[in-house]
Amino acid sequence: MSFDYELEPPGRGRPRTLTDVSFHVPAGRMVAIVGPSGSGKSTLINLIARFYDAASGEVRVDGLDVRGVSVESLRRQIGIVLQDNVLFSGTLEDNIKYGRPDATREQVLEAAMAANAHEFIAKLPDGYATVVGERGSKLSGGQRQRVAIARAILKDPRILIFDEATSALDTQSERLIQQAMERLMKDRTTFVIAHRLSTIQMADMILVMDGGRLVEQGRHDELVTRGGLYSKLHALQFKEPV
Numbered sequence: 001m002s003f004d005y006e007l008e009p010p011g012r013g014r015p016r017t018l019t020d021v022s023f024h025v026p027a028g029r030m031v032a033i034v035g036p037s038g039s040g041k042s043t044l045i046n047l048i049a050r051f052y053d054a055a056s057g058e059v060r061v062d063g064l065d066v067r068g069v070s071v072e073s074l075r076r077q078i079g080i081v082l083q084d085n086v087l088f089s090g091t092l093e094d095n096i097k098y099g100r101p102d103a104t105r106e107q108v109l110e111a112a113m114a115a116n117a118h119e120f121i122a123k124l125p126d127g128y129a130t131v132v133g134e135r136g137s138k139l140s141g142g143q144r145q146r147v148a149i150a151r152a153i154l155k156d157p158r159i160l161i162f163d164e165a166t167s168a169l170d171t172q173s174e175r176l177i178q179q180a181m182e183r184l185m186k187d188r189t190t191f192v193i194a195h196r197l198s199t200i201q202m203a204d205m206i207l208v209m210d211g212g213r214l215v216e217q218g219r220h221d222e223l224v225t226r227g228g229l230y231s232k233l234h235a236l237q238f239k240e241p242v
Helices: 041-048 071-076 090-097 104-112 116-121 140-157 173-186 221-228 230-235
Strands: 030-034 078-082 158-165 188-191 205-210 213-219
Touching: 030 041, 041 158, 041 188, 041 205, 071 078, 078 140, 090 104, 090 140, 104 116, 104 140, 104 173, 140 173, 158 173, 205 221, 205 230, 213 221, 213 230, 221 230
Parallel strands: 030 188, 030 205, 078 158, 158 188
Antiparallel strands: 205 213
């Protein structure tokens, strides 16, 4: 699979955004995508969710080329939690129900509890009727993330995408988000983009991107001992202080 954001073919000195990327993920597995900034991690996710289509090759889900199904049908199967999630200026309950408007109050509460969001919501004067403000401005970053995860839990997707979901949070908020993510990932196919390698060491598969190419893939223990890019990134992050 290859892809380039420019309409014209890549010219001299300008490589494709993605070049000859190929991998297979069995259903229900957790896949981590790592690599330097600009290596193609988010582009890869954008192709899975069909925000763009591959220039060559195919993206297949259950053996079907995603271009052969409607975008609406595909995205009903996908839940996405970003580093900066968009909340609209409505109530907390309405924001959680965004992907499933017909959900009952009981289902909303169950999703919020699983996302570690119920406790802070219950303490607000208006509870689930609290208006969050434009883009969730009345909530902290960790609270917005937990609402976004509650939304994904309620939607009950088969495929999950976490794009730097904990990178901008303090340690306590990150721990709560990680707990909620682990509950949500159970028995679902999950893609996690992460800079902090400590958060993805238990992944079933790690894809290492560099310059738009998939340069390594495997489990954490294998990649650390291989001496490639992943091993170098790991050594940088876990370098002992002098």
